[in-house]
Amino acid sequence: MIMLVLLSSCTSGRWVVKDRQAIDRSDYEVLEQQKFLSVANSLSPDDPILRLNVKSHTTYKYTQKMLVQRSIQDYRLRPGFVALGLAGAAAAFYAANSGGGSGQSLTLNAVGALLAASGFLNLKPVGEPRPVGEERYLNPSGTVVETDTINIKEDESSPATVLVTYGERTVFEENLDQIPDGQLQIPLAQGFNDLQLTDRDPGSFDIRVSFQDSMYHYRYPVESILEPYARITTDLTELRNEPVVDPDNVLADLTRGSQIRVDTLVNDQWYRVWYGISQNYIQSKDAQLSWRSTNLSVDDRVVAVPRVPFGNIDVESNIPVLRDKTPNARALIITNENYLDPLAERQNTHRDGRLMAEYLVEALGYSAEHIHHLTDIQNPDEIYRQIDQMASEVNDSTELFMYIGGYGELQNDHELTLKNVTPVGEKSASDISLRSIFSRLAALPASKKIIAADVDFSSSIPRKLSESEQTKLLKDHASILTQRPGSVLLVGNQPGQPSYLYRSSGGEDKKHHIFPYFVARALQQQRTSISRINDLLQRNISYTARRLHDRPQQPLILGDRSLSFTAP
Template identity: 55%
Template sequence: MKRLIHITIAAFFLLLSVSCTTSRWVVKDREAVDSSDSKVLNEETFLHLSDSLSPENPVLKLEVLSNTTFQYTEKILVERTIQEYRLRPGFVILGLAGGAAAFYAGNSSQLGGNRMQSITLNTIGALLSVSGFFNLKPDGEPRPVGEERYLNDTGTFIETDTVRVDKNISSPANVSVTYNNRTVFEEEIEQISGGQINIPLANRFEDLKLTDPQPGQFEVEIEFQDSTYHYSNPVSSILDPYARVNTDFTELRREPAVNPENVLAQLAEGSQVYVEGIHNNDWYKVRYGIFESYIRRDDAEIQWRTANFSEDTEIITIPTVPFGNIDVESNIPHLREDIQSAQALIVTNESYVESLPQRRYTHRDGRLIEAYLKDGLGYQDENIHFLKDINDPQQVFDIIEKIDSSADENTELFVYIAGYGAIKADQEGNELFLKNIEQESNAAVDLPLKAFLTRLGNIPAQQKWVLADIDFSISMPDSLSNYQVEQYMASHASAFTEDPNTALLLGSEPGRPSRLYRSSTEDKNHHIFPYLFARALQQHRTDIIQIYSLLNQNISYTSRRLHDRSQSPMLYGDRTLSFFIPER
């Protein structure tokens, strides 16, 4: 009996924990817009720039957009919700108690009821017992299940939106690209595929071979559906600047200053390096490997190239060949014994720091002459005076004074001078100069060649040789002809060669360049004139007429072979000079 009571009690509490759920539709919005029920009232298409230009992405990209006006239908929006319910314990207990009383009355013999009364009371008891379980209370708020539906129309809603047109458009587009009032290209696009126009620009502009450091803007004009669109962009937005070396070579330096210690490499003519900027208007800051590097602006011109241009294939480095590894630098013949009274002056200007380009190999030329004087012709170290990169003529005249103080009628004087020359007008006419290396310096003065040769002519000596490899062509006025410059040189030479036993040997006619002995396939690391002078001595040619004969036969030929330009040596003065002087 007790077990039955316990089971009944447990069943009662289990029934109390039972819950149930119901679902229903509720109104969510009485003016909801049904996007699936719409129509287009108006549509206007136009072009829109979709991406910015860069050298890595040099394509002008435009997409077709549409301002579209839609009419949407407004409807009642309902959603389905679920509500949970739980039993009310009080009503359940009350219903069970009433049912128990009715059961007791209907089945008790003490009340003495008839059969009909018993059935009625039992029915009432059952109804009372069950009624407690139908009196439920909501448990929490109704929960949406994500199911919605539109019911009756309530109105309309109009909205204008900008949308991208992804379909093919049959309307043509006329494209015109101009630069400096010059048409770069024109194109008619008959159909716009996928609603997008792509206009590649880089290769078209690279073909223009632009060289201006500040190339300015280009213009793009597009006609589409009765509208004209204009876009203006800088050339630098589609191309990168490269510096192309247009001299025989240029030094790549760590700093924007001329210093032998800051040279990273030498770049040959035609090399191209990426330009990162301009420093003090005199230097290009360039990208070369991992180093911050500089080259002189005067040695290169800007070339605007595409971003996929590979500068690695356009950099030609010139290997540094140690002195002694060139054929005329080795096997120097010992032509005679030491000459104690021999005096020499070597002047080489190479490292010009302003508007003039470097005069490559000029110092090496001087070193070559020095080697032949010492090892071949017996000059003593202390009697060879080597001046490099002068900017004051007094430096030269001080050495001439020193030589003059120790010279006598038995002295042999040898002078080699090389660099850029200048032609200047004075009261007496035109005068020739060796240019100093610092053109813009207030203290820098060019060396007057007439005074230089006159001073050499006054030195007492048994014989005097002067070799000059001076390039006047780089600064020669347009109004002068080569013939006129040769006449000026002849006038200057007379100040030196009017005495016997003196000779002036020029590497080229004064109006023409003195060229390097180099090409794409060979590089002797010298100018043609000093190289062939050394070659003459290497062949034991010691008389000036023998030396001049070799020079005259080979300088012009070599210059034409290597550079397709003429260069001819010139000789003034005594043609009987020889490094072997007959005894008197």
């Protein structure tokens, strides 16, 4: 019982001063307020909207007051004081009740009671006071001035004027009576999409906002809201895995109208583009650059035509054997394909040359080592040296075949030339005179000379030149060769007509030009005489050109039509 009494405890609550100069935030006076705009986001092609938050720069005067808080304190009896009080009380009670007068007894009993109570009232605090979370402000003790910046979340009634300019052009303009929800939003995508920018470096644009008697000026690069896309402007352009013209690095062909996102403008010749999740390359001359936002609703599909390996086209396989091996046969194949600006690449020209070589070997018995294939000629001397070298290999019984493919040009109103292929950064050599080629061939001894030419002069032939005049021009150049027996020239088109690819917008694609395709088709059908080959060319080339391109392409034959690959 004594131990229970000694271990008993109690609690009591009290108010404690927490801060004698606390700031009462609910008791204030606004001394000054200034509203302004602040940029809230970064622009990007995915989010081409500039957001400006309305903020307030406000000065307040707050009242300082004494802040008190209520806490609870635990107490416990002091055993020593309790024992001492009880001992004193026992002594007083004993003295009061052991004799003496009644007045003295009453006094001693009272003293004993007080001594006993004092032992229990002298309590010891246990631990720290515990706050209960109850606070209150008391009397004011002073004032304090503070300045704060806050976001305005409600509608702002102050008017604002927005002007977006690109150079001297106004892209977007708006006058607002109020700013909803305290945020001014400036949409930029539509206005800049309408500009249809095509420059490699589109520069910057300016935004000016008038608000609360202040003018805000922001400048951003166009590429912060728009992305560059390349729209293919040629029938096909090669998608490559590196920025080098190489037949082994082509992944696919992109068709005209395809739009593909540009990652980097590598240099004047190449764009690095995104094809799926990989980065590849296209030649800049085959595409027009356009800047637009990511979310613009346009037909941005990419139509890719897979590369078709040689041998998968109908005339590239099932080649018949038309005669035995012919050791005394020689061939020169010239194909220029990889032209640079201002000429477009002449697609599939090298493949045309390979097709001719395949038929010479497989169908007509030529030895592969006797077929000389020159590609992308940069200087006429390359051809002249090869013809001079062949002069030591031929004799009066030799069969000589030549194929020429590329762009041509009429120079000085009377000279037909084959355009050379000049590498980037190098000075262009003179183009290759067809008259000089024909005269050198005419000087070679041979029993048969069969020349097939698929040269496109169309961009340089004046419109005033009639078809008969064009034919006469070609005859004048070839006469030194074709006027002699045993020589014939097959030409795929009139000089003023383009030499078309066997390709349609609907997807039909033979991967060759029309003329060499039907030369191969004639041999595939075992037509070995020049007259029968010419019959097939006359019936099919013009018809196919009109069917696929709605344009004429009329083949010509000059020289000895009696020749045959299989007749002596």
